[in-house]
Amino acid sequence: MAFSHNIYMHVPFCMSKCNYCAFYSTACSNPDWEKYANDICSELKFWSRKLGKVNVPTVFFGGGTPSLMPVNVFEQIMNCVRECFCIKENCEITLESNPGTIDKDKLSEFVSMGINRLSVGVQSLNDTELKFLGRRHNVKQALNLLTLAQNMNLRISADFIYGLPNQNVQSVIDLCNDINKLELKHVSLYELTIEKNTPFGKMNLKMPDNETMADMYLAISDNLSLPRYEVSNYAKPGCECRHNQNIWDGEPYIGIGRGAAGRVFIDNVWYEQNGANELFEPISNEMRAVEKILTGMRTMRGVKLTDDVKNQINFDWVDLHKDLVELNSEYLHTTTRGLLVLDDIITDLIK
Numbered sequence: 011m012a013f014s015h016n017i018y019m020h021v022p023f024c025m026s027k028c029n030y031c032a033f034y035s036t037a038c039s040n041p042d043w044e045k046y047a048n049d050i051c052s053e054l055k056f057w058s059r060k061l062g063k064v065n066v067p068t069v070f071f072g073g074g075t076p077s078l079m080p081v082n083v084f085e086q087i088m089n090c091v092r093e094c095f096c097i098k099e100n101c102e103i104t105l106e107s108n109p110g111t112i113d114k115d116k117l118s119e120f121v122s123m124g125i126n127r128l129s130v131g132v133q134s135l136n137d138t139e140l141k142f143l144g145r146r147h148n149v150k151q152a153l154n155l156l157t158l159a160q161n162m163n164l165r166i167s168a169d170f171i172y173g174l175p176n177q178n179v180q181s182v183i184d185l186c187n188d189i190n191k192l193e194l195k196h197v198s199l200y201e202l203t204i205e206k207n208t209p210f211g212k213m214n215l216k217m218p219d220n221e222t223m224a225d226m227y228l229a230i231s232d233n234l235s236l237p238r239y240e241v242s243n244y245a246k247p248g249c250e251c252r253h254n255q256n257i258w259d260g261e262p263y264i265g266i267g268r269g270a271a272g273r274v275f276i277d278n279v280w281y282e283q284n285g286a287n288e289l290f291e292p293i294s295n296e297m298r299a300v301e302k303i304l305t306g307m308r309t310m311r312g313v314k315l316t317d318d319v320k321n322q323i324n325f326d327w328v329d330l331h332k333d334l335v336e337l338n339s340e341y342l343h344t345t346t347r348g349l350l351v352l353d354d355i356i357t358d359l360i361k
């Protein structure tokens with residue numbers, strides 16, 4: 011039986027690098043888009059030969075800055091996706107975008123080719139902060155893009171960053187109140203982490219201490235009008251990102267493009283893969299079950315207690331830590347307190 015596979019497609023180009031960014035992307039104002047599209051299409055064909063024309067419930071164009079893609083490049087890739095796989099009408103097709111890289115005409119062309127969900131990198135609602143982060147756009151451009159997408163009836167998500175130097179709990183409460191006014195149905199709020207080999211990594215910034223960061227995190231759930239459904243993601247029920255939810259639930263997915271990792275499932279064997287066939291190695295069912303616990307426990311619903319998952323869990327530890335994790339008949343999930351020490355929980359939880 012052929013299993014559905016979600017597709018993650020990486021677009022590794024940006025206009026310039028943001029000061030905090032450690033994602034796989036290069037600053038390039040004029041990439042070789044023809045080569046990019048041809049490489050992506052040959053990867054898609056490779057996986058279609060391996061898996062057959064399987065059903066694809068979600069496609070996610072992530073980056074980098076996918077909204078930089080010229081319309082004809084996007085068209086070539088989408089045509090290839092449709093040739094290679096079974097894309098039903100209800101397939102969720104997400105494009106990550108940066109304000110200032112996509113206008114009304116380009117967005118409507120992308121929509122006519124299948125995009126039905128737009129993720130917008132807003133990051134801050136303060137122009138000084140945007141400059142500090144090294145973003146190329148201002149607040150007005152971000153709000154304009156959200157309005158454009160709202161007018162096109164797209165499902166929308168907006169990304170924000172909190173925990174900047176000099177921010178305190180009140181800054182996060184203010185941010186949540188401002189976000190609430192936008193009436194979005196999905197937002198992601200990420201804590202600013204300083205990575206080596208980024209401009210911020212070399213700047214010796216005075217970051218909020220761990221206790222303040224934890225209070226900021228708790229302040230989000232108290233002040234944002236959307237409920238948390240994953241560590242950093244908040245949505246009106248029914249408006250969650252299906253692509254990410256599927257992956258966190260442990261469904262198979264193909265990673266297309268350099269730097270994109272996937273987990274494919276062929277003839278009852280799980281494989282770790284990367285790009286076309288740079289990496290294609292079987293992984294044991296036990297290992298895959300552990301991965302499901304790692305991702306499932308990040309979600310508020312938790313990890314589904316299938317037999318393979320149950321075999322990896324230390325239920326004695328679960329019984330002794332009801333303040334950190336909770337069991338219901340089908341799922342094991344963290345409590346709010348547990349969320350703050352998620353990494354430690356995972357280490358202790360797995361046998």
Ligand code: SF4
Nearest residue numbers: 024027028031073074
């Ligand atoms: S736009 Fe996104 S991927 Fe590109 S440099 Fe900025 S944070 Fe990184």
